[in-house]
Amino acid sequence: MSTTETVSPRGRRLAVVTAITGTVFIAAGAFWLSFTALADLARRSGIDAGQAWAWPLIVDGIIVVATVAVVALASQRRPTWYPWTLLAAGAIVSVTANAIHAIIAADTDVPAVLAASVAAIPPLVLLSITHLTVILTRPTTTPDADVIEDAPAEVVAPSQAVAVWEVEQAHAVELPVVSVSERRAEATQLREVEGWSNKQIARHLGVHPSTVGRWFTPAISKEETS
Numbered sequence: 001m002s003t004t005e006t007v008s009p010r011g012r013r014l015a016v017v018t019a020i021t022g023t024v025f026i027a028a029g030a031f032w033l034s035f036t037a038l039a040d041l042a043r044r045s046g047i048d049a050g051q052a053w054a055w056p057l058i059v060d061g062i063i064v065v066a067t068v069a070v071v072a073l074a075s076q077r078r079p080t081w082y083p084w085t086l087l088a089a090g091a092i093v094s095v096t097a098n099a100i101h102a103i104i105a106a107d108t109d110v111p112a113v114l115a116a117s118v119a120a121i122p123p124l125v126l127l128s129i130t131h132l133t134v135i136l137t138r139p140t141t142t143p144d145a146d147v148i149e150d151a152p153a154e155v156v157a158p159s160q161a162v163a164v165w166e167v168e169q170a171h172a173v174e175l176p177v178v179s180v181s182e183r184r185a186e187a188t189q190l191r192e193v194e195g196w197s198n199k200q201i202a203r204h205l206g207v208h209p210s211t212v213g214r215w216f217t218p219a220i221s222k223e224e225t226s
Contacts, residue, residue: 016136023133030129033122034060034098041101059097060123062090064130071134087127094123183207184215191216 038056043049066087073080102119103112183205190196190204198216202209 020133020136023129023136027126027129027133030122030126031060034094034126037098037101037119037122038094040105041097044101044104059090059094060126062086063094063123063127066090067127067130068134071131091123091127094126095120098123187212187215 035053035056038059039052042052042055047055066083069083070080070087073083098119099116102115106112106115187201187205190201191198196204198209198212202212205212
């Protein structure tokens with residue numbers, strides 16, 4: 001294994017950790033700016049000061065939850081139209097509310113369009129950075145999966161060997177029925193003339209190798225006694 005192969009995974013992990021850390025800090029800053037603006041807008045709209053903090057949690061919280069749901073369902077190949085709808089609705093409400101608050105709270109010498117544009121950036125950043133964080137933390141396909149998928153190809157050769165053996169056995173079984181004397185005569189010819197072994201003869205005649213051995217045993221015994 002080369003040095004490049006051992007260093008690259010560590011470098012990728014370090015890059016991912018750095019990116020996740022940066023996105024978390026950016027998301028926290030964007031959430032805080034949007035949170036304070038929406039909480040102030042809620043107070044200006046008549047919501048009690050002790051309850052105004054809940055409104056930005058509802059608006060911006062749905063962006064975070066819907067983004068996570070979209071990525072999670074997409075990875076499972078399930079329908080994502082509903083979380084996408086919630087995500088779009090939450091983003092529209094958050095951007096609009098931040099823009100309205102900026103127009104109301106901005107100084108008179110600041111153009112309304114500029115104030116609204118600046119205020120719309122935090123919720124848009126929150127939306128995009130949350131989606132990026134979820135993608136970075138989502139597990140990816142590991143090399144082990146490729147090994148598992150390629151594993152069946154490695155057992156093709158043994159399977160083919162077994163299949164050939166089974167075909168040979170099937171052909172052996174399908175041989176025409178002959179008498180024992182004829183088989184013994186053929187076995188003797190194959191052994192003495194062709195030089196076949198007992199296993200080859202047994203496979204050819206469709207009998208067990210021990211049977212072929214018994215056929216030749218009397219002949220051997222007679223030769224030894226004479």
